[in-house]
Amino acid sequence: MPGNKINLTRDLIIDAQDRIPALNTFLRVLVGLGAFVSIVFVLLSMYTTITERRKEIGILKSLGASKSFIISVIEGEAFLIGILGLLLGFLASFLTAYIIQSSFDLQFEFSLIWILTAIVIAIGGSLVGALYPAWRASDIDPVLVLTNE
Structure with missing residues:
Protein backbone atom coordinates (compact mmCIF):
# COMPACT_ATOMS: atom_id res chain seq x y z
CA MET A 1 0.00 0.00 0.00
CA PRO A 2 1.41 3.37 -0.85
CA GLY A 3 2.39 5.51 2.10
CA ASN A 4 2.67 2.58 4.54
CA LYS A 5 5.95 1.30 5.92
CA ILE A 6 6.60 -2.39 6.55
CA ASN A 7 8.72 -3.20 9.60
CA LEU A 8 10.20 -6.65 10.10
CA THR A 9 10.36 -8.11 13.59
CA ARG A 10 14.14 -8.28 13.56
CA ASP A 11 14.29 -4.57 12.64
CA LEU A 12 12.08 -3.75 15.63
CA ILE A 13 14.52 -5.53 17.94
CA ILE A 14 17.42 -3.58 16.47
CA ASP A 15 15.42 -0.34 16.83
CA ALA A 16 14.65 -1.15 20.47
CA GLN A 17 18.33 -1.82 21.15
CA ASP A 18 19.26 1.50 19.53
CA ARG A 19 16.65 3.39 21.54
CA ILE A 20 17.72 1.85 24.82
CA PRO A 21 21.53 1.80 24.77
CA ALA A 22 21.82 0.18 28.19
CA LEU A 23 19.57 -2.77 27.26
CA ASN A 24 22.46 -5.13 26.46
CA THR A 25 24.26 -4.11 29.64
CA PHE A 26 21.10 -4.69 31.66
CA LEU A 27 20.61 -8.13 30.08
CA ARG A 28 24.21 -9.10 30.80
CA VAL A 29 23.90 -7.95 34.42
CA LEU A 30 20.67 -9.94 34.71
CA VAL A 31 22.34 -13.07 33.31
CA GLY A 32 25.30 -12.58 35.67
CA LEU A 33 23.00 -12.18 38.65
CA GLY A 34 21.11 -15.32 37.67
CA ALA A 35 24.40 -17.22 37.33
CA PHE A 36 25.55 -16.03 40.76
CA VAL A 37 22.27 -17.06 42.40
CA SER A 38 22.51 -20.46 40.67
CA ILE A 39 26.05 -21.01 41.92
CA VAL A 40 25.03 -20.14 45.49
CA PHE A 41 22.01 -22.46 45.20
CA VAL A 42 24.21 -25.34 44.01
CA LEU A 43 26.71 -24.61 46.79
CA LEU A 44 24.02 -24.72 49.48
CA SER A 45 22.36 -27.82 48.02
CA MET A 46 25.63 -29.72 47.74
CA TYR A 47 26.73 -28.60 51.20
CA THR A 48 23.47 -29.91 52.67
CA THR A 49 23.90 -33.17 50.78
CA ILE A 50 27.46 -33.56 52.06
CA THR A 51 26.34 -32.87 55.62
CA GLU A 52 23.70 -35.59 55.34
CA ARG A 53 26.17 -38.09 53.86
CA ARG A 54 29.05 -37.61 56.30
CA LYS A 55 28.87 -41.23 57.48
CA GLU A 56 29.02 -42.62 53.93
CA ILE A 57 31.95 -40.35 53.09
CA GLY A 58 33.67 -41.44 56.32
CA ILE A 59 33.24 -45.09 55.32
CA LEU A 60 34.73 -44.36 51.89
CA LYS A 61 37.68 -42.57 53.52
CA SER A 62 38.22 -45.47 55.96
CA LEU A 63 38.28 -47.87 53.00
CA GLY A 64 41.08 -45.84 51.44
CA ALA A 65 39.33 -43.34 49.18
CA SER A 66 41.61 -40.42 48.40
CA LYS A 67 40.71 -36.75 48.61
CA SER A 68 40.79 -36.48 44.83
CA PHE A 69 38.41 -39.44 44.48
CA ILE A 70 35.85 -37.90 46.83
CA ILE A 71 36.15 -34.51 45.11
CA SER A 72 35.73 -36.14 41.70
CA VAL A 73 32.63 -38.07 42.82
CA ILE A 74 30.98 -34.92 44.17
CA GLU A 75 32.00 -32.86 41.13
CA GLY A 76 30.63 -35.62 38.88
CA GLU A 77 27.32 -35.43 40.70
CA ALA A 78 27.32 -31.64 40.27
CA PHE A 79 28.11 -32.08 36.56
CA LEU A 80 25.08 -34.34 36.15
CA ILE A 81 22.92 -31.82 38.01
CA GLY A 82 24.18 -29.11 35.64
CA ILE A 83 23.41 -31.23 32.56
CA LEU A 84 19.93 -32.04 33.87
CA GLY A 85 19.26 -28.37 34.63
CA LEU A 86 20.52 -27.40 31.19
CA LEU A 87 18.26 -29.91 29.44
CA LEU A 88 15.23 -28.87 31.49
CA GLY A 89 16.01 -25.20 30.81
CA PHE A 90 16.25 -25.79 27.06
CA LEU A 91 13.03 -27.81 27.10
CA ALA A 92 11.22 -25.05 29.02
CA SER A 93 12.61 -22.38 26.67
CA PHE A 94 11.61 -24.16 23.48
CA LEU A 95 8.20 -25.09 24.87
CA THR A 96 7.54 -21.50 26.00
CA ALA A 97 8.70 -20.16 22.63
CA TYR A 98 6.35 -22.57 20.85
CA ILE A 99 3.39 -21.54 23.02
CA ILE A 100 4.07 -17.84 22.50
CA GLN A 101 4.59 -18.31 18.76
CA SER A 102 1.33 -20.16 18.35
CA SER A 103 -0.63 -17.80 20.61
CA PHE A 104 0.66 -14.40 19.51
CA ASP A 105 2.23 -15.12 16.11
CA LEU A 106 5.66 -13.91 17.26
CA GLN A 107 8.94 -15.38 16.06
CA PHE A 108 11.79 -16.39 18.36
CA GLU A 109 15.41 -16.58 17.39
CA PHE A 110 17.66 -18.69 19.58
CA SER A 111 21.15 -17.47 18.80
CA LEU A 112 24.10 -19.81 19.04
CA ILE A 113 25.95 -17.35 21.30
CA TRP A 114 23.18 -17.42 23.93
CA ILE A 115 22.90 -21.21 23.73
CA LEU A 116 26.65 -21.57 24.30
CA THR A 117 26.44 -19.04 27.14
CA ALA A 118 23.68 -21.10 28.76
CA ILE A 119 25.79 -24.25 28.46
CA VAL A 120 28.84 -22.61 30.04
CA ILE A 121 26.81 -21.05 32.85
CA ALA A 122 24.87 -24.23 33.66
CA ILE A 123 27.78 -26.64 33.68
CA GLY A 124 30.43 -24.22 34.92
CA GLY A 125 28.16 -22.85 37.62
CA SER A 126 27.30 -26.29 38.94
CA ILE A 140 36.22 -35.38 56.69
CA ASP A 141 38.01 -37.40 59.36
CA PRO A 142 36.61 -40.94 59.20
CA VAL A 143 37.48 -41.71 62.82
CA LEU A 144 35.46 -38.75 64.15
CA VAL A 145 32.50 -39.41 61.89
CA LEU A 146 32.28 -43.13 62.59
CA THR A 147 32.72 -42.78 66.37
CA ASN A 148 29.97 -40.14 66.58
CA GLU A 149 27.45 -42.16 64.56
Whole structure:
Protein backbone atom coordinates (compact mmCIF):
# COMPACT_ATOMS: atom_id res chain seq x y z
CA MET A 1 0.00 0.00 0.00
CA PRO A 2 1.41 3.37 -0.85
CA GLY A 3 2.39 5.51 2.10
CA ASN A 4 2.67 2.58 4.54
CA LYS A 5 5.95 1.30 5.92
CA ILE A 6 6.60 -2.39 6.55
CA ASN A 7 8.72 -3.20 9.60
CA LEU A 8 10.20 -6.65 10.10
CA THR A 9 10.36 -8.11 13.59
CA ARG A 10 14.14 -8.28 13.56
CA ASP A 11 14.29 -4.57 12.64
CA LEU A 12 12.08 -3.75 15.63
CA ILE A 13 14.52 -5.53 17.94
CA ILE A 14 17.42 -3.58 16.47
CA ASP A 15 15.42 -0.34 16.83
CA ALA A 16 14.65 -1.15 20.47
CA GLN A 17 18.33 -1.82 21.15
CA ASP A 18 19.26 1.50 19.53
CA ARG A 19 16.65 3.39 21.54
CA ILE A 20 17.72 1.85 24.82
CA PRO A 21 21.53 1.80 24.77
CA ALA A 22 21.82 0.18 28.19
CA LEU A 23 19.57 -2.77 27.26
CA ASN A 24 22.46 -5.13 26.46
CA THR A 25 24.26 -4.11 29.64
CA PHE A 26 21.10 -4.69 31.66
CA LEU A 27 20.61 -8.13 30.08
CA ARG A 28 24.21 -9.10 30.80
CA VAL A 29 23.90 -7.95 34.42
CA LEU A 30 20.67 -9.94 34.71
CA VAL A 31 22.34 -13.07 33.31
CA GLY A 32 25.30 -12.58 35.67
CA LEU A 33 23.00 -12.18 38.65
CA GLY A 34 21.11 -15.32 37.67
CA ALA A 35 24.40 -17.22 37.33
CA PHE A 36 25.55 -16.03 40.76
CA VAL A 37 22.27 -17.06 42.40
CA SER A 38 22.51 -20.46 40.67
CA ILE A 39 26.05 -21.01 41.92
CA VAL A 40 25.03 -20.14 45.49
CA PHE A 41 22.01 -22.46 45.20
CA VAL A 42 24.21 -25.34 44.01
CA LEU A 43 26.71 -24.61 46.79
CA LEU A 44 24.02 -24.72 49.48
CA SER A 45 22.36 -27.82 48.02
CA MET A 46 25.63 -29.72 47.74
CA TYR A 47 26.73 -28.60 51.20
CA THR A 48 23.47 -29.91 52.67
CA THR A 49 23.90 -33.17 50.78
CA ILE A 50 27.46 -33.56 52.06
CA THR A 51 26.34 -32.87 55.62
CA GLU A 52 23.70 -35.59 55.34
CA ARG A 53 26.17 -38.09 53.86
CA ARG A 54 29.05 -37.61 56.30
CA LYS A 55 28.87 -41.23 57.48
CA GLU A 56 29.02 -42.62 53.93
CA ILE A 57 31.95 -40.35 53.09
CA GLY A 58 33.67 -41.44 56.32
CA ILE A 59 33.24 -45.09 55.32
CA LEU A 60 34.73 -44.36 51.89
CA LYS A 61 37.68 -42.57 53.52
CA SER A 62 38.22 -45.47 55.96
CA LEU A 63 38.28 -47.87 53.00
CA GLY A 64 41.08 -45.84 51.44
CA ALA A 65 39.33 -43.34 49.18
CA SER A 66 41.61 -40.42 48.40
CA LYS A 67 40.71 -36.75 48.61
CA SER A 68 40.79 -36.48 44.83
CA PHE A 69 38.41 -39.44 44.48
CA ILE A 70 35.85 -37.90 46.83
CA ILE A 71 36.15 -34.51 45.11
CA SER A 72 35.73 -36.14 41.70
CA VAL A 73 32.63 -38.07 42.82
CA ILE A 74 30.98 -34.92 44.17
CA GLU A 75 32.00 -32.86 41.13
CA GLY A 76 30.63 -35.62 38.88
CA GLU A 77 27.32 -35.43 40.70
CA ALA A 78 27.32 -31.64 40.27
CA PHE A 79 28.11 -32.08 36.56
CA LEU A 80 25.08 -34.34 36.15
CA ILE A 81 22.92 -31.82 38.01
CA GLY A 82 24.18 -29.11 35.64
CA ILE A 83 23.41 -31.23 32.56
CA LEU A 84 19.93 -32.04 33.87
CA GLY A 85 19.26 -28.37 34.63
CA LEU A 86 20.52 -27.40 31.19
CA LEU A 87 18.26 -29.91 29.44
CA LEU A 88 15.23 -28.87 31.49
CA GLY A 89 16.01 -25.20 30.81
CA PHE A 90 16.25 -25.79 27.06
CA LEU A 91 13.03 -27.81 27.10
CA ALA A 92 11.22 -25.05 29.02
CA SER A 93 12.61 -22.38 26.67
CA PHE A 94 11.61 -24.16 23.48
CA LEU A 95 8.20 -25.09 24.87
CA THR A 96 7.54 -21.50 26.00
CA ALA A 97 8.70 -20.16 22.63
CA TYR A 98 6.35 -22.57 20.85
CA ILE A 99 3.39 -21.54 23.02
CA ILE A 100 4.07 -17.84 22.50
CA GLN A 101 4.59 -18.31 18.76
CA SER A 102 1.33 -20.16 18.35
CA SER A 103 -0.63 -17.80 20.61
CA PHE A 104 0.66 -14.40 19.51
CA ASP A 105 2.23 -15.12 16.11
CA LEU A 106 5.66 -13.91 17.26
CA GLN A 107 8.94 -15.38 16.06
CA PHE A 108 11.79 -16.39 18.36
CA GLU A 109 15.41 -16.58 17.39
CA PHE A 110 17.66 -18.69 19.58
CA SER A 111 21.15 -17.47 18.80
CA LEU A 112 24.10 -19.81 19.04
CA ILE A 113 25.95 -17.35 21.30
CA TRP A 114 23.18 -17.42 23.93
CA ILE A 115 22.90 -21.21 23.73
CA LEU A 116 26.65 -21.57 24.30
CA THR A 117 26.44 -19.04 27.14
CA ALA A 118 23.68 -21.10 28.76
CA ILE A 119 25.79 -24.25 28.46
CA VAL A 120 28.84 -22.61 30.04
CA ILE A 121 26.81 -21.05 32.85
CA ALA A 122 24.87 -24.23 33.66
CA ILE A 123 27.78 -26.64 33.68
CA GLY A 124 30.43 -24.22 34.92
CA GLY A 125 28.16 -22.85 37.62
CA SER A 126 27.30 -26.29 38.94
CA LEU A 127 30.97 -27.32 39.03
CA VAL A 128 32.11 -24.09 40.71
CA GLY A 129 29.23 -24.24 43.18
CA ALA A 130 30.20 -27.76 44.22
CA LEU A 131 33.91 -27.03 44.73
CA TYR A 132 33.72 -25.90 48.37
CA PRO A 133 31.39 -28.70 49.53
CA ALA A 134 33.58 -31.24 47.70
CA TRP A 135 36.71 -29.87 49.35
CA ARG A 136 35.02 -29.97 52.77
CA ALA A 137 33.88 -33.55 52.16
CA SER A 138 37.41 -34.62 51.24
CA ASP A 139 38.66 -33.32 54.61
CA ILE A 140 36.22 -35.38 56.69
CA ASP A 141 38.01 -37.40 59.36
CA PRO A 142 36.61 -40.94 59.20
CA VAL A 143 37.48 -41.71 62.82
CA LEU A 144 35.46 -38.75 64.15
CA VAL A 145 32.50 -39.41 61.89
CA LEU A 146 32.28 -43.13 62.59
CA THR A 147 32.72 -42.78 66.37
CA ASN A 148 29.97 -40.14 66.58
CA GLU A 149 27.45 -42.16 64.56
